[in-house]
Ligand code: TRP
């Protein structure tokens with residue numbers, strides 16, 4: 001496909017797109033004509049229907065492959081093929097990185113958006129493997145689908161930020177962050193120094209959701225908090241196990257990290273239900289690591305808000 005040249009000015013067309021943004025998040029109140037010429041492009045609304053369509057496909061993949069999408073199983077390979085085909089068709093440069101874990105071959109999928117400063121890489125990632133006990137739709141089809149749809153939105157909008165954009169889908173997270181650790185090691189210190197930030201999305205559509213922001217790099221954290229503040233939604237700092245997902249290898253290597261999380265097996269308190277709704281005393285995700293982690297185990301509102309927050313952060317942090 002034909003890609004717009006890097007560094008193009010905000011055109012009338014781009015302004016028209018920006019004014020169509022819904023959700024009250026980033027579309028400024030000022031009319032397009034009042035925007036200074038230097039105003040950065042605004043993030044698009046991520047269509048929730050598209051994100052959910054990816055989840056439906058991931059569930060079908062699990063159903064056709066013994067009920068899961070786990071490391072070393074055919075459902076993982078099929079999940080990777082699905083995501084890779086979408087990215088290739090949209091104009092990404094994709095790389096499959098192979099590693100071994102527990103005697104089976106695993107794969108990371110890396111997708112680079114052509115353009116931007118290669119010495120300033122903004123990265124977003126999610127683990128694509130499920131546990132073997134279920135299809136893993138909230139954990140972590142949700143993050144995988146939202147990051148995929150954000151990448152596709154970058155392609156659709158022809159977004160050409162100053163920084164280079166890279167998206168990743170990790171293998172073998174459920175075996176102990178194996179794929180992401182392998183990737184971070186493979187970069188070497190030179191490669192790691194080029195990553196301005198890594199944003200992680202693991203479980204963002206929990207059925208009894210909370211709105212948790214990782215308490216790590218202050219700039220990334222503020223970007224997410226600003227987004228939710230703009231929607232009038234209060235957030236809390238993520239405390240359900242720091243270091244339990246793929247941002248940990250990046251953080252340990254000195255890369256600035258951040259991310260979003262809607263909760264796993266901790267239970268919602270009355271104070272949390274008062275601000276977020278949902279059910280007091282119930283887990284955020286009662287199907288965590290279970291066979292019932294299906295497309296029925298998703299709260300659409302949480303998935304929608306978190307997907308839009310991903311796009312907002314990618315746009316804000318890359319230009
Ligand atoms: N995949 C993670 C796990 O199985 C899910 C998780 C639990 C998580 N607690 C978290 C992800 C906190 C991010 C932050 O452990």
Ligand code: ZN
Pocket residue numbers: 127139140173202203
């Ligand atoms: Zn997970």
